[in-house]
Protein backbone atom coordinates (compact mmCIF):
# COMPACT_ATOMS: atom_id res chain seq x y z
CA UNK A 1 0.00 0.00 0.00
CA UNK A 2 1.25 3.52 -0.76
CA UNK A 3 2.25 5.87 2.04
CA UNK A 4 -0.58 8.18 1.00
CA UNK A 5 -3.13 5.38 1.32
CA UNK A 6 -1.74 4.44 4.71
CA UNK A 7 -1.99 8.06 5.87
CA UNK A 8 -5.63 8.22 4.81
CA UNK A 9 -6.49 5.01 6.61
CA UNK A 10 -4.64 6.11 9.75
CA UNK A 11 -6.32 9.53 9.79
CA UNK A 12 -9.79 8.15 9.19
CA UNK A 13 -9.33 5.73 12.04
CA UNK A 14 -8.23 8.45 14.42
CA UNK A 15 -10.97 10.98 13.59
CA UNK A 16 -14.27 10.91 15.49
CA UNK A 17 -17.19 9.76 13.34
CA UNK A 18 -18.64 13.29 13.48
CA UNK A 19 -15.63 14.82 11.72
CA UNK A 20 -15.24 14.78 7.93
CA UNK A 21 -11.82 14.68 6.33
CA UNK A 22 -11.06 16.94 3.38
CA UNK A 23 -7.85 15.71 1.77
CA UNK A 24 -6.13 18.89 0.59
CA UNK A 25 -4.45 17.95 -2.68
CA UNK A 26 -3.31 21.38 -3.89
CA UNK A 27 -0.05 21.27 -5.90
CA UNK A 28 -0.14 17.45 -5.82
CA UNK A 29 -0.47 15.31 -8.96
CA UNK A 30 -3.48 13.26 -10.00
CA UNK A 31 -1.56 10.06 -9.18
CA UNK A 32 -1.37 11.12 -5.51
CA UNK A 33 -5.09 11.82 -5.45
CA UNK A 34 -5.72 8.37 -6.92
CA UNK A 35 -3.67 6.78 -4.13
CA UNK A 36 -5.89 8.47 -1.58
CA UNK A 37 -8.97 7.51 -3.59
CA UNK A 38 -7.94 3.86 -3.54
CA UNK A 39 -7.85 4.06 0.25
CA UNK A 40 -11.49 5.18 0.19
CA UNK A 41 -11.08 8.96 0.25
CA UNK A 42 -13.71 10.73 -1.86
CA UNK A 43 -13.60 14.30 -0.55
CA UNK A 44 -10.76 16.55 -1.70
CA UNK A 45 -9.93 20.21 -1.23
CA UNK A 46 -8.19 22.57 -3.62
CA UNK A 47 -7.51 26.27 -3.24
CA UNK A 48 -7.39 27.20 -6.93
CA UNK A 49 -10.14 26.99 -9.54
CA UNK A 50 -7.65 26.21 -12.28
CA UNK A 51 -6.31 23.21 -10.43
CA UNK A 52 -9.72 21.59 -9.95
CA UNK A 53 -10.50 22.12 -13.63
CA UNK A 54 -7.18 20.60 -14.70
CA UNK A 55 -7.42 17.55 -12.42
CA UNK A 56 -11.09 16.57 -12.42
CA UNK A 57 -11.22 15.09 -15.93
CA UNK A 58 -8.45 12.65 -15.13
CA UNK A 59 -10.12 11.38 -11.96
CA UNK A 60 -13.17 9.28 -11.06
CA UNK A 61 -16.49 11.10 -11.25
CA UNK A 62 -17.53 10.34 -7.69
CA UNK A 63 -14.85 12.58 -6.23
CA UNK A 64 -16.30 15.54 -4.34
CA UNK A 65 -14.42 18.84 -4.41
CA UNK A 66 -14.41 21.55 -1.78
CA UNK A 67 -12.96 24.88 -2.81
CA UNK A 68 -10.95 26.13 0.16
CA UNK A 69 -9.07 29.10 -1.29
CA UNK A 70 -9.93 32.66 -2.19
CA UNK A 71 -12.38 32.78 -5.10
CA UNK A 72 -12.65 35.73 -7.47
CA UNK A 73 -16.20 36.58 -8.46
CA UNK A 74 -15.33 36.31 -12.16
CA UNK A 75 -14.42 32.65 -11.68
CA UNK A 76 -17.60 31.62 -9.86
CA UNK A 77 -19.42 30.62 -13.02
CA UNK A 78 -16.56 28.38 -14.18
CA UNK A 79 -16.17 26.40 -11.00
CA UNK A 80 -19.73 26.11 -9.73
CA UNK A 81 -20.66 22.96 -11.68
CA UNK A 82 -17.75 21.02 -10.20
CA UNK A 83 -17.72 21.80 -6.50
CA UNK A 84 -19.92 20.41 -3.76
CA UNK A 85 -18.99 23.15 -1.32
CA UNK A 86 -17.26 26.52 -1.33
CA UNK A 87 -15.62 26.81 2.09
CA UNK A 88 -13.94 30.13 1.48
CA UNK A 89 -16.72 32.67 1.00
CA UNK A 90 -15.07 35.82 2.27
CA UNK A 91 -17.17 38.73 0.96
CA UNK A 92 -20.84 39.50 0.59
CA UNK A 93 -20.24 40.28 -3.07
CA UNK A 94 -18.91 36.75 -3.59
CA UNK A 95 -21.88 35.21 -1.79
CA UNK A 96 -24.27 37.13 -4.04
CA UNK A 97 -22.32 36.11 -7.15
CA UNK A 98 -22.46 32.45 -6.13
CA UNK A 99 -26.20 32.75 -5.53
CA UNK A 100 -26.89 34.29 -8.91
CA UNK A 101 -24.71 31.84 -10.88
CA UNK A 102 -26.17 28.90 -8.95
CA UNK A 103 -29.63 30.08 -9.89
CA UNK A 104 -28.70 30.02 -13.58
CA UNK A 105 -27.71 26.35 -13.40
CA UNK A 106 -30.61 25.52 -11.11
CA UNK A 107 -28.47 24.42 -8.18
CA UNK A 108 -28.24 25.16 -4.50
CA UNK A 109 -24.61 25.51 -3.50
CA UNK A 110 -23.32 24.66 -0.04
CA UNK A 111 -21.14 27.45 1.33
CA UNK A 112 -19.15 28.17 4.43
CA UNK A 113 -18.37 31.70 5.49
CA UNK A 114 -14.70 32.22 6.19
CA UNK A 115 -14.11 33.95 9.49
CA UNK A 116 -10.86 35.69 10.29
CA UNK A 117 -9.68 34.21 13.59
CA UNK A 118 -5.91 34.43 13.22
CA UNK A 119 -3.72 37.20 14.55
CA UNK A 120 -2.02 37.39 11.17
CA UNK A 121 -3.09 40.26 8.96
CA UNK A 122 -2.90 38.58 5.59
CA UNK A 123 -5.60 35.94 5.91
CA UNK A 124 -8.94 36.38 4.20
CA UNK A 125 -12.25 36.31 6.01
CA UNK A 126 -15.05 38.17 7.76
CA UNK A 127 -14.90 39.55 11.27
CA UNK A 128 -17.55 38.36 13.72
CA UNK A 129 -19.35 41.70 13.36
CA UNK A 130 -19.39 41.51 9.60
CA UNK A 131 -20.92 38.04 9.81
CA UNK A 132 -23.75 39.28 11.98
CA UNK A 133 -24.48 42.01 9.46
CA UNK A 134 -24.37 39.80 6.39
CA UNK A 135 -26.67 37.18 7.93
CA UNK A 136 -29.68 39.37 8.63
CA UNK A 137 -32.99 37.64 7.82
CA UNK A 138 -33.67 40.22 5.08
CA UNK A 139 -30.42 39.38 3.33
CA UNK A 140 -30.75 35.65 3.85
CA UNK A 141 -34.21 35.62 2.36
CA UNK A 142 -32.74 36.73 -0.98
CA UNK A 143 -30.27 33.87 -1.10
CA UNK A 144 -32.37 31.04 -2.45
CA UNK A 145 -29.53 29.28 -4.25
CA UNK A 146 -26.93 29.08 -1.53
CA UNK A 147 -27.09 27.07 1.64
CA UNK A 148 -24.96 28.59 4.36
CA UNK A 149 -23.71 25.49 6.15
CA UNK A 150 -21.41 27.06 8.71
CA UNK A 151 -18.02 28.66 9.20
CA UNK A 152 -14.45 28.01 8.09
CA UNK A 153 -11.35 29.42 9.70
CA UNK A 154 -7.59 29.14 9.89
CA UNK A 155 -5.63 29.61 13.08
CA UNK A 156 -2.39 31.54 13.27
CA UNK A 157 0.66 29.63 12.05
CA UNK A 158 2.40 29.28 15.41
CA UNK A 159 3.75 26.71 17.86
CA UNK A 160 1.68 28.28 20.63
CA UNK A 161 -1.06 25.69 21.07
CA UNK A 162 -2.90 27.86 23.61
CA UNK A 163 -3.25 30.60 21.05
CA UNK A 164 -4.44 28.14 18.40
CA UNK A 165 -6.98 26.77 20.86
CA UNK A 166 -8.25 30.27 21.69
CA UNK A 167 -8.69 31.05 18.02
CA UNK A 168 -10.63 27.86 17.31
CA UNK A 169 -12.74 28.46 20.41
CA UNK A 170 -13.47 31.91 19.08
CA UNK A 171 -14.77 30.35 15.85
CA UNK A 172 -16.96 27.93 17.82
CA UNK A 173 -18.38 30.72 19.95
CA UNK A 174 -19.14 32.81 16.92
CA UNK A 175 -20.80 29.78 15.32
CA UNK A 176 -23.01 29.33 18.40
CA UNK A 177 -24.04 32.97 18.43
CA UNK A 178 -25.01 32.89 14.75
CA UNK A 179 -26.73 29.55 15.12
CA UNK A 180 -28.90 30.84 17.97
CA UNK A 181 -29.58 34.15 16.33
CA UNK A 182 -30.27 33.19 12.72
CA UNK A 183 -30.27 29.43 12.25
CA UNK A 184 -31.91 28.03 15.36
CA UNK A 185 -34.46 26.15 13.28
CA UNK A 186 -32.18 25.14 10.46
CA UNK A 187 -30.47 21.77 10.27
CA UNK A 188 -27.94 22.74 7.66
CA UNK A 189 -26.05 25.43 9.59
CA UNK A 190 -23.97 22.78 11.32
CA UNK A 191 -20.39 22.85 10.04
CA UNK A 192 -17.23 24.18 11.63
CA UNK A 193 -14.36 23.68 9.21
CA UNK A 194 -11.21 24.13 11.23
CA UNK A 195 -7.97 22.24 11.64
CA UNK A 196 -5.10 21.50 9.26
CA UNK A 197 -2.11 19.13 9.46
CA UNK A 198 -0.48 20.91 12.38
CA UNK A 199 -3.52 21.72 14.47
CA UNK A 200 -6.40 19.38 13.60
CA UNK A 201 -6.32 17.63 16.98
CA UNK A 202 -6.84 20.90 18.83
CA UNK A 203 -9.54 21.86 16.33
CA UNK A 204 -11.44 18.63 17.00
CA UNK A 205 -11.26 19.23 20.73
CA UNK A 206 -12.79 22.65 20.06
CA UNK A 207 -15.68 21.28 18.04
CA UNK A 208 -14.51 20.98 14.46
CA UNK A 209 -16.76 19.02 12.07
CA UNK A 210 -14.51 19.29 8.99
CA UNK A 211 -10.72 19.07 9.02
CA UNK A 212 -8.70 20.07 5.95
CA UNK A 213 -5.48 18.06 5.93
CA UNK A 214 -2.85 18.28 3.22
CA UNK A 215 0.81 17.75 4.04
CA UNK A 216 0.16 15.08 6.66
CA UNK A 217 -1.40 12.95 3.90
CA UNK A 218 0.53 13.90 0.77
CA UNK A 219 3.83 15.11 2.20
CA UNK A 220 5.25 18.60 2.26
CA UNK A 221 4.40 20.86 -0.64
CA UNK A 222 7.17 22.45 -2.65
CA UNK A 223 7.04 26.16 -1.94
CA UNK A 224 6.51 28.19 -5.08
Ligand SMILES: *Cc1c(COP(=O)(O)O)cnc(C)c1O
Pocket residue numbers: 024026047068069154196197198212213214215216
Ligand atom coordinates in the same frame (compact mmCIF):
# COMPACT_ATOMS: atom_id res chain seq x y z
C1 LIG B 1 -3.29 24.32 2.27
C2 LIG B 1 -4.51 24.45 3.10
C3 LIG B 1 -4.83 23.46 4.06
C4 LIG B 1 -3.97 22.25 4.35
O1 LIG B 1 -2.76 22.60 4.92
P1 LIG B 1 -1.77 21.50 5.54
O2 LIG B 1 -1.02 22.23 6.58
O3 LIG B 1 -0.92 21.01 4.42
O4 LIG B 1 -2.60 20.41 6.12
C5 LIG B 1 -6.01 23.64 4.77
N1 LIG B 1 -6.82 24.70 4.58
C6 LIG B 1 -6.54 25.65 3.67
C7 LIG B 1 -7.48 26.79 3.52
C8 LIG B 1 -5.38 25.56 2.91
O5 LIG B 1 -5.11 26.52 2.01
